[in-house]
Amino acid sequence: MSFDVVAVRRQFPILSEIIDGQPVHYLDNGASAQTPEAVLDAVRTYETTQRANVLRGVHRLAERATEAYETARAEVACFLGVPEMEVVFTGGCTAAINLVAYSYGSLLKPGDRILVSELEHHSNIVPWQMLRQRAGIELDFAPVTVDGRIDLDALPRLLTPRTKLVSLAHVSNVTGSLVDVRAVVTLARTVGAKVMLDGAQRAPHGPLDIPALDIDFYVFAGHKAYGPNGIGALWAKPALLEAMPPFHGGGSMIGRVTKAETTWAPPPRRFEAGTPPIGPAIGLGAACKWMRGLDWTGAHAHEMALVERLMGGLQKIDGAQLFGPASLQNRYPVVSFMLDGVHPHDVAQTLDSFGVAVRAGHHCAQPLMDRFDLDGTTRVSIAPYNDNADIDALLTGVQHAARTLR
Ligand SMILES: Cc1ncc(COP(=O)(O)O)c(C=O)c1O
Structure with missing residues (x-):
């Protein structure tokens, strides 16, 4: 049919x-996709029958809200083909990349290198430039072919033992070109580099099998994937999430706070400081479910x-x-x-x-x-x-x- x-x-x-x-x-x-009834309904259901803060309350509405929020995480995880505890809700795709640039970036040393490409969205350039300023890392740019694809032939000469991360657009927001993930991962592994894909333009076109891609980080935005604004997701390998320090400090991301010090909650909570965008997260869960049904x-x-x-x-x-x-x-x-x-x-x-x-x-x-x-x-x-x-x-x-x- x-x-x-x-x-x-x-x-x-x-x-x-x-x-x-x-x-x-x-x-x-x-730029932003439109939103189906299924997403509008899920957000409305939260606002009219479940609205409360998550994780903190013992009352029934708080329990409903927490359940809806965690069900949304499970929906996003299912869409990506990964376990739910590996999915972090963020404020968007840009927010997710900044999280990685800050938290994973804090594990890097001066002289370490990050490889991006000339066709990246500013969201996958500026956070690394800021890290360069903060931490003394170096930033390399893979060139682009005349037909608007990342020139993978240039990667072998750009990758060095100091390259710690290769961060590329899964699909270009300007030319629509799909990067050859298998080739990128194979080349990156020759120098032990991690691989991150910016999935902002790929996620709106159907479910993913992240484990099959064999990458380390994946990020995407809710509003481009038929979900609400102000929400996005980061997936990372559990060992990386475990090793990464928090990005923002505040409520929900802690183990124990004393006047002297604070211990961190395990991921994904560690990276979701403060009250999260609960309604948008529930909407993103509904969008992922809607996409899986298409x-x-x-x-x-x-x-x-x-x-x-x-x-x-x-x-x-x-x-x-x-x-x-x-x-x-x-x-x-x-x-x-x-x-x-x-x-x-x-x-x-x-x-x-x-x-x-x-x-x-x-x-x-x-x-x-x-x-x-x-x-x-x-x-x-x-x-x-x-x-x-x-x-x-x-x-x-x-x-x-x-x-x-x-
Ligand atoms: C490839 C790519 N990466 C990142 C972004 C940033 O997404 P957001 O502004 O939703 O954080 C966009 C948005 O256009 C994009 O197209």
């Missing part, structure tokens, strides 16, 4: 909104058919230039393009007048823009609920921009 996009769309109330007389053609999923073989084929329609359509528009892998192999449904002589923001504004939402600019990937000497691109990022009408509206808008703005 083919993928039933109409049934999927029905689960997302916002997709039937009419704004200024136009339907919503939402193609900015890489037919991803069908959804992925559907998404890539939309990419094909989009790329084919853009190639026919005078002045439109695709940026990123030309093939559909090893890529996810994120497509960047430029329109000769037109600023990406003007393209996006024109598209907005056609009811089409996209992202334009540097996409928090300025080193990548520098590498290609670009001001920015217009980025189309697709989710399973997008359909041909979304792509066709976008192509009509780009044709209009090409006719009127060039």
